Amino acid sequence: AAPGLVPCSGDSGTGQSHGLLPACPSLGHAGIRSQLWSSSGPHCQHHKIPALEQLPNVLRALPALVGPFSMETMALFVDGELNICYNAVDRHVENGRGNQIAIMYDSPVTNIKEAITFKEVLEQVSKLANVMVKHGVMKGDRVVIYMPMIPQTMFTMLACARIGAIHSLIFGGFASKELSTRIDHAKPKLIVGATFGIEPGRKVEYIPLLEGALAMTQHKPEKVLIYHRPNLGTVPLVPGRDLDWDEELAKAQSHDCVAVRSDDPLYILYTSGTTGLPKVWWAASDLGWVVGHSYICYGPLLHGNTTVLYEGKPVGTPDAGAYFRVVAEHEVAAFFTAPTAIRAIRQQDPEAALGKQYSLTRLRTLFVAGEHCDVETLEWSKKVFKVPVLDHWWQTETGSAITASCIGLGNSTSPPPGQAGKPVPGYNVMILDNNKQPVKTKTLGNIVVKLPLPPGAFSGLWRNQEMTKKIYFQKFPGYYDTMDAGYMDEEGYLYVLSRVDDVINVAGHRISAGAIEEIILSHGAVADCAVVGLEDALKGHVPLALCVLRDDVKMEEEKLLEGIVKCVRQNLGPVAAFQKAVFVKQIPKTRSGKIPRSALSALVNGNPYQITPTIEDPHAFKHIEEVLKNK
Structure with missing residues (x-):
């Protein structure tokens, strides 16, 4: 699974950043590395595995940052090849699960619900990949995606991964100036956009925002592929530049996956198959955030789950019972949201009266992240959802959790209030003082991760390794600086208290x-x-x-x-x-x-x-x- 890249921003570089969930979540566990690479287990298949005699050197740890800095010295499984789209989609179809629902699209703002199978995802993605290749997109090229929370956005992400292109997904509706900055930064061969987004009570016109951005950019993409959302009006295309999504896919053939190196980039982002019914997973986030990349798109599909793609809000679409409806209607087993969403529901419906009309019998766990979850919100969530509510902590740069309560590893489902879990396998989390010395338990300090970082973490700032070193590795040599402050207790739980920057x-x-x-x-x-x-x-x-x-x-x-x-x-x-x-x-x-x-x-x-x-x-x-x- 190719790591992503963080953009180089003009300030500290930490305001907007990136990450990725690894295709093989356990590859960072040295004790089972040989077994994973030498088998074709149910979770990950490879085009080429590293030579077994090279396994002791497959993980090349950063040598304490002595000599010239290069993220290449922290490469993982350096001669392995795979494709994340194959592992997320094709593999399930080949294993006889093509008719299983891959994406449950639920859009209260348009009153549309659509169940999309793995077979249907494969058909759309492979044809879209063919469209991209036909119009000059090659392995390593960038594709900017400017689309809302619709299935076509996920198809585009997966199509890029299929051909080895690097996608840069930008929030639909983002202001033209910020969009132009990202276009100039990524220099995409292709932009893929949708005509409209829908917010409660209003339609957001994306094309004028995109045109405004392109008027400001120095880099001009060769082509712009436009998806016209149905029943929302038409938008004229620019002759010679714009391509119509439906027309292009109607002419397209299927396109096979391209093998990419384990450390090839998957995306730029600015700040399991078993028998029986598959488990439904819902991450109530936006595809434009790292949560959307890792836990709406790639993570659930890699694991063979049904993922819920929700185009709505916690309140106002239509009311504070919306999340409860989605969980009940789609029989969601595990649910991921931000504490802010819970607070919004509680503010409008303190007793969760709207939620009580729904049966949540399939729900087993509620995960929260994105910000510190205060105890009051945590306890209210436990009371109304009647399941364990587990806080965890990570960053865009890491692509997946640094600390969490890992149920599969036997971690407690009732950890102490205020904590954000324990370090997950692959992360050696430490608390250092400003003199780079470890502090005692329950002592506030700088949260750092001892190198090397595990698979799936970022590979650096886009085309700026010097800034990568300066921001993340210079202050604490031999460690990744999270730039967060906190402490650990005697049991190994981490408490993240504040950001150390602006x-x-x-x-x-x-x-x-x-x-x-x-x-x-x-x-x-x-x-x-x-x-x-x-x-x-x-x-x-x-x-x-x-x-x-x-x-x-x-x-x-x-x-x-x-x-x-x-x-x-x-x-x-x-x-x-x-x-x-x-x-x-x-x-x-x-x-x-x-x-x-x-x-x-x-x-x-x-x-x-x-x-x-x-x-x-x-x-x-x-x-x-x-x-x-x-x-």
Whole structure:
């Protein structure tokens, strides 16, 4: 399974990133490596396995970062070949499971439900792969996908994997400017887009956003393949550039899988077969996030599960009983969501009255991740879903869980409140102080992973290995720096407490404060600003901007705020949930010009804060306090 790549961003590089679930989830377990590679077991089949005499050297660990840095020195199963699409789709059809449901598409916003079998997925994916190849897409080329939560998005991802192309899936509806940046970054041979997305109560036109992005890009893709969503209207195609999805597939032939190396990239992302009924898995996320890549698309299909593809919201489509309906109707056995979604349901339906009308007899486990799950939300979830609720922790860069309660390994289904599980096989998690020394249990420190990283983790920033070293490996040589802070208890449970950089966790989405600041500073009335996370009962945190206006600005603050909010939405999109700003006379900064984010964050949330000696004007803190008191 080819690892993905993180884009190289202009800030710390951690605001937007990537990952992948390995095709063989246990390959990082050295004790069974030989057995896995020398057999064609039910979970993974290979075009070429590494020579058995080379097995001791198949895993080449990073040599303590001495000498020139290269992610190639951390390669896994270096001469193995496989194809993740084959293992996710073809293998099940060949094993007689073609008529099993692979994708259960449930779209309350369009009132469409569709069960799609593995055989049907194979037909669509193999033809789409043929379309791509016919129009010049080759192994190693990039394909940008700009589509909503529809089956065609998954078909496109799998078709790219089938021919060895690298997909870069971008949220449908993402603002044109951000989309243009990603297009210029990936330099795709092909863009695949859909005509519309659907939000509760409104239709989102994707093509004008895509055209707006292409008008800004330096890189111009050769072709754009457009899927026209049925019954939502037509969109004219650009002659010579645009291709119609239905017309192209009608002419296409099937295309076989292409063998790729174990360490070839699968995607760029910015921040088991047994007898009897297959288990239904639902990850209530978006395909544009790493959860969608690993646990809506690749993970469930690799394991032979039915995956639920849900085009809706936890509330408002139509109400707070939506998740309960999906679990009951599709007999979901395991369910994955973010604590924010649970909070939204609880806010609208505190007693879960709407949910109680549904039978959840097949549900066995609820997994939560994306942000810290507070104890109150955890206990409420246990009460209403009546199953174990298990928090776990990972990052886009890792592609799958770093710590979790692994039921298959006999981990407890009732771990202590506040923890995020224990390290999963393949991860050697440690807590170090700033002097790179291990700390005692229950002592706050830097969460790091001793190298090498297991299969499926990222292979670096896209075409920028120097930045990869600087961001992830330079501070703690020999370790991957998660840039999160926390501690471990005596039983080995990890407690993740905070981010050590400027990333704000908004409803499970990691938003860079620096990116928001840059957009706000483009507003003509703003001279300076600082963005910090303000605690929010529903979303965990929301961005709060402290803005210094230019001296000549006379506009009312309310109108100014409207303009700033509009500016952020146009440039970053609604995912930032930016709605709040206060206007101050000065932003406190260090003598080197840095914003003391931790102190400002504590201040705006009413917590004690410390003014360090490096602050140039400590009186600015008191001024901000007074402004906030009057709001």
